[in-house]
Amino acid sequence: MASATNTAPSGGRKLKLGIVGIGVGASEILPAMEATANIQMVAGADVNPRVRDTFRKRYNAQTYDSVEKLCDDREVEAVWISTPNKFHAPHTIIAANRGKHVVVEKPMAISLSEAEGMIEAADKNKIKLICGHTQSFGPHIRTMRRIIRSGELGRLCAVNVFAYTDWMLRPRTAEELDVSQGGGVPYRQGPHQIDTLRLLGGGMVRSVRGTTGQWFRGRPIPGYYAAFMEFADGTPATLVHNGYGYFLASELVPWGTNRSRYTYEERAAIRKQLLDGTRNENEDKDAMRIGGAQEGQLFRNRGERRPWVPNDLGILIASCERGDIRQSQHGLYVHGDDGVKDVPIVEGSTSRRAELEELYNAVVLDRPIRHTGPWGMATLEVCLAIMQSAKKRKEIMLSHQVPAPEED
Amino acid sequence: MASATNTAPSGGRKLKLGIVGIGVGASEILPAMEATANIQMVAGADVNPRVRDTFRKRYNAQTYDSVEKLCDDREVEAVWISTPNKFHAPHTIIAANRGKHVVVEKPMAISLSEAEGMIEAADKNKIKLICGHTQSFGPHIRTMRRIIRSGELGRLCAVNVFAYTDWMLRPRTAEELDVSQGGGVPYRQGPHQIDTLRLLGGGMVRSVRGTTGQWFRGRPIPGYYAAFMEFADGTPATLVHNGYGYFLASELVPWGTNRSRYTYEERAAIRKQLLDGTRNENEDKDAMRIGGAQEGQLFRNRGERRPWVPNDLGILIASCERGDIRQSQHGLYVHGDDGVKDVPIVEGSTSRRAELEELYNAVVLDRPIRHTGPWGMATLEVCLAIMQSAKKRKEIMLSHQVPAPEED
Incomplete structure (x- = not known):
């Protein structure tokens, strides 16, 4: 049966995560983030002041009104992108160019050329790009x-x-x-x-x-x-x-x-x-x-x-x-x-927990990513x-x- | 709910039917034939002597060891073809050329050229051809x-x-x-x-x-x-x-x-x-x-x-x-x-009864056929x-x- 066990190594250091786009997609992933001991939510960005306010209070985290500002926060190591679909590509590229690792929700982009741009930006900046949020x-x-x-x-x-x-x-x-x-x-x-x-x-x-x-x-x-x-x-x-x-x-x-x-x-x-x-x-x-x-x-x-x-x-x-x-x-x-x-x-994690583990394992433990940029691009194709x-x-x-x- | 009512007009004359190929396909249709008051089973053909014998006794009908002989029986008005698939076309053409109306079970034929030959034979001999037995x-x-x-x-x-x-x-x-x-x-x-x-x-x-x-x-x-x-x-x-x-x-x-x-x-x-x-x-x-x-x-x-x-x-x-x-x-x-x-x-008939009604209505009442030769050929295509x-x-x-x- 599914269990709440976290399969990421216990005692590992915490990964500091920022979330961009605190909408309904974020509501879905936040409980998994909270439940993952070695993920620390340090920042959130959204254009909506009410959600920024709630987020700041709930997580005792920094909030920003733009993706650029969040990505300028040196505390943030990785960015979870759950903005509207048309922003997936530009926001991924902004984050990559500032050296942040990225999990981008599905669909990774709206066109193949956008997806190519995201993969190039990740490669150029040597950051980990995970195409997330699919079953x-x-x-x-x-x-x-x-x-x-x-x-x-x-x-x-x-x-x-x-x-x-x-x-x-x-x-x-x-x-x-x-x-x-x-x-x-x-x-x-x-x-x-x-x-x-x-x-x-x-x-x-x-x-x-x-x-x-x-x-x-x-x-x-x-x-x-x-x-x-x-x-x-x-x-x-x-x-x-x-x-x-x-x-x-x-x-x-x-x-x-x-x-x-x-x-x-x-x-x-x-x-x-x-x-x-x-x-x-x-x-x-x-x-x-x-x-x-x-x-x-x-x-x-x-x-x-x-x-x-x-x-x-x-x-x-x-x-x-x-x-x-x-x-x-x-x-x-x-x-x-x-x-x-x-x-x-028999696996330890729900779907959303598994994405966080894939991120943690890639960034902290340098393990290979399964849902890579090219994988996501092939699904988009x-x-x-x-x-x-x-x-x-x-x-x-x-x-x-x-x-x-x-x-x- | 489905009911046993026969929607064909009561009191109509009986249609005299012969069945060619008394195999498992025939076992499926025979109960519907028995239950249809204005269908009279007058003949059956099969290569297997045991099934011929049982058929003759059960229905008090003529039996033959070939489709040609059954189609030479002047009593038979229409032929139900439930022989193996490769015989559907030749048996339909034999029956049509002897002026018998035909219901042929699915698939009507193995190739489109066979299907064309069947349609031509039906047209030439002005007989009714029904492509039967689908849900x-x-x-x-x-x-x-x-x-x-x-x-x-x-x-x-x-x-x-x-x-x-x-x-x-x-x-x-x-x-x-x-x-x-x-x-x-x-x-x-x-x-x-x-x-x-x-x-x-x-x-x-x-x-x-x-x-x-x-x-x-x-x-x-x-x-x-x-x-x-x-x-x-x-x-x-x-x-x-x-x-x-x-x-x-x-x-x-x-x-x-x-x-x-x-x-x-x-x-x-x-x-x-x-x-x-x-x-x-x-x-x-x-x-x-x-x-x-x-x-x-x-x-x-x-x-x-x-x-x-x-x-x-x-x-x-x-x-x-x-x-x-x-x-x-x-x-x-x-x-x-x-x-x-x-x-x-609310319709009166099960699937198999409906085929018999379509046959009866076409032959006796000259009503249009729904499952015509060209219709069956399109499905085969x-x-x-x-x-x-x-x-x-x-x-x-x-x-x-x-x-x-x-x-x-």
């Missing part, structure tokens, strides 16, 4: 990969993943409603499935044929994608995410009922309010930020033993020569010739290929793929 | 299509369907284990999903990108396919069928447990026997034929009220602008803005395109598509 960091997926690589079920032959979520109904800022700024399900949710499929399938995607869909007038961004992709070795994968929030994939697991963020009735009400313009999204969004009324309920005190439900990643089925693997409540169902085993997750395939109505061949790390 | 005939799917076409949920935006079954473990004859004779999951199971998707999506598929997979040494035929297809109007669909029988999609509905043909242990035992050559498939197969020990349990006295489980079609989710539709135990879940409704199936896409590793553009019938 491929999670213990379920890492354990799944270990089983696949162990050969116990033979080679991996196919993977399919499908998510049906309420993502489109969650509160959005104006920039999140602009696809040219990285808004919508393909940019925002694609990386979860793509990163995971690439990790399981070895990383090297050959081609993508897919499409995006946008069909709710209340949201001017795509809320859907579906794609077929093929790895260089011929292994196929399909991926689907429908974020419109009618049917939810969590209904397909017995423990998934009533585990969604909104009830069915709430989702219908939100849709109506979005259509008639009466929904106060700014207020909703603010409630989810640090110190907001929803922060605690949504992101804090969640415990480690909550059962998995097929939310943003969805239901993933990895098919091997002699069996299938999929997620169970607290582990993995391994369907093999000897029966179905519910294999517990698949994500962009789905959108390009939708526009051109044809298969897109890929050219920026890199293999999955040998060891995990 | 698109089923009342769930017809009801789903009606809801989509009613516009109640807005336009259809995307469809996804995935099946995980034990198909590869069911008994097979030698010819069923030869892909050049139409063996394997793509040929045999593809038509269920493809016909259904085409019916829901309007019929006109623009392109297909997919692959097939073959990874169990005990079966020299593909047991897997996955594909992305796009309709001419841009609507996307994905389809997956994994027939290797580890994880089953029926596990994803609460009423699906223990509803599979074999238990998990039986499936493991069959796999082992197939690998070490100790499984007596001929015996298993014979038990499923007419008069065999398994016939009753598998195909007869099944009643009309058995709950649906995601077997060969799989779990299908049709997404519209304002809701999703999927199958429920006895109807359809319609997830709309007013909540989730479990809509009962998609099926072949998945296999071609697998070989060429590229997207296949289609050129033989026809629209779905206006009324259903």
Whole structure:
């Protein structure tokens, strides 16, 4: 079972971290930061004075109103970038040029040229760049990969993943409603499935044929994608995410009922309010930020033993020569010739804790990074290929793929 | 709810039917034929003397050892062709040339040129040709299509369907284990999903990108396919069928447990026997034929009220602008803005009964056929395109598509 044990060496020195963009993304990662003993939060930057104030008081940390100022703080060793998507590239480059290590949330950038610029800046400044915040960091997926690589079920032959979520109904800022700024399900949710499929399938995607869909007038961004992709070795994968929030994939697991963020009735009400313009999204969004009324309920005190439900990643089925693997409540169902085993997750960390460990291990212990800049860029390439395939109505061949790390 | 009512006019004259190929496929359709009052089974042909004998006694009908002889029987008006796949085209042409109407089971043929020959023979001889036996005939799917076409949920935006079954473990004859004779999951199971998707999506598929997979040494035929297809109007669909029988999609509905043909242990035992050559498939197969020990349990006295489980079609989710539709135990879940409704199936007939009605209505009442030769050929084209896409590793553009019938 997942446990709260921190697998980073105890007694190691603390890594001093600054966070840029104290929005909803930050609300999600802050509890993991607090729980990681060898991470010390020393600074935060945001344009919003209220969140700066709450952050300063809660963490007894410096706060700044710009990324530049935070990166000029000599105390800060590494920067966690959870600003809006269009700032991921410029903020990463600002931090790198000031010698800070960087974890940048998904999607790492909006275009491949931005991603290239980030990788160059990291290389030039010899800083560690981690492309973070996808579910491929999670213990379920890492354990799944270990089983696949162990050969116990033979080679991996196919993977399919499908998510049906309420993502489109969650509160959005104006920039999140602009696809040219990285808004919508393909940019925002694609990386979860793509990163995971690439990790399981070895990383090297050959081609993508897919499409995006946008069909709710209340949201001017795509809320859907579906794609077929093929790895260089011929292994196929399909991926689907429908974020419109009618049917939810969590209904397909017995423990998934009533585990969604909104009830069915709430989702219908939100849709109506979005259509008639009466929904106060700014207020909703603010409630989810640090110190907001929803922060605690949504992101804090969640415990480690909550059962998995097929939310943003969805239901993933990895098919091997002699069996299938999929997620169970607290582990993995391994369907093999000897029966179905519910294999517990033995790794020490949740997905978010694992990102912090990867950062700590890279910066303090000089261990190799799994989610490198080139890895993140390859995931972004698949994500962009789905959108390009939708526009051109044809298969897109890929050219920026890199293999999955040998060891995990 | 499904009911046993026959929607064909009562009191109409009886249609005299002959069946060619009294194998397992016939075992599946015979109960529906018996239950259809205005169908009279007058003849059967098979190379196997035991099944001929049982058939003759059960139905008090003529039997023949060849399709030619059955088609020379002037009593026979229409022929049901359930011979092995490689005979579908020649047997259809033999029947057509003798002036018999034809229902041919899926796949209608092994190649497009065969399908063209069948359509030509039907046209030349002015006989009715129905491409039968896919789940698109089923009342769930017809009801789903009606809801989509009613516009109640807005336009259809995307469809996804995935099946995980034990198909590869069911008994097979030698010819069923030869892909050049139409063996394997793509040929045999593809038509269920493809016909259904085409019916829901309007019929006109623009392109297909997919692959097939073959990874169990005990079966020299593909047991897997996955594909992305796009309709001419841009609507996307994905389809997956994994027939290797580890994880089953029926596990994803609460009423699906223990509803599979074999238990998990039986499936493991069959796999082992197939690998070490100790499984007596001929015996298993014979038990499923007419008069065999398994016939009753598998195909007869099944009643009309058995709950649906995601077997060969799989779990299908049709997404519209304002809701999703999927199958429920006895109807359809319609997830709309007013909540989730479990809509009962109001059509009168099960899938197999509907095929017989389509035949009766076409031959006796001169009503239009929905599953025409060109319709079946278009479904076969998609099926072949998945296999071609697998070989060429590229997207296949289609050129033989026809629209779905206006009324259903």
